[in-house]
Amino acid sequence: MKKLWTLCVTLLSVVTMASAQTMSCCAKPAAAPNATEAFAMLASNEDFSGGHDAPLPFTYQGNGEMIEFKTTDGQTSRAFAIKSNIRSDKYLLIIHEWWGLNDYIKQEAARFAKELPGVNVLALDLYDGQVAADADQAGKLMQGVKTDRAQAIIKxxxxxxxxxxQIASIGWCFGGGWSIQTALLAGSKAKACVAYYGMPEKDVTKLKTLNTDVLFVFAKQDKWINEQVVEQFKKDMATAKKSLTVKSYDADHAFANPSNPKYNKAYAEEAHAASLAYLKKGLKLK
Structure with missing residues (x-):
């Protein structure tokens, strides 16, 4: 019996050692989350989700239509499109907030289409048709976005x-980070990029491939895309030798969203005017 016990202990020790060696030599460590995934993780933060009140009821009634296009993963996606009245290769790609492609985003698309004549406006849908009605649902949708799928939609x-x-991009919150990713994916086609309080790209190697400068709209009271995040982005862009303009406002996260109680009309209009002027310059509009 003693010999049998000794044998069992020895076998258990060998298996344990083998498992440890396998883990240390062969197992791949979990990959660090990228910029957009890191921002999506905020959805589990009660302060973050609690700071986003449900959008006020609103129905968009105006120009535009939903279109369908092929994605690079063999599937399809839809976007809200307002095409230029004249033939044009200039495009503004709009990326929605964490609520999804709702009627507020369609209204923003219509506003930019009116203010940017000669530009085709596409409001992309990274949620594949889903729109959130409350913060809990929005958090789940944002966390559920797979990087590969979102990139396939943008591509x-x-x-x-x-x-x-010629591609310009703009986005808010969740869409702010993806606006930067859109500019990266656009390569030499990228002409302008606006990001409202979204998570910046942290990989300097990727930032070096940017073909455009970036306009970053920053809310000083934002607890998440805060001063530290912005300062690091400034350093990273400087290291990458890329131009970055930061517009700061003494407001809170989502201050530019008219459906949010934190909406600040004066600052929102000022930021919009700055974004519009920047987009016109990048797309070389008169």
């Missing part, structure tokens, strides 16, 4: 725009 939109396209 599909770039292919839809065509080989001669």
């Amino acid at each position: 599909g939109a770039l292919l839809y725009a065509g080989p001669q396209a």
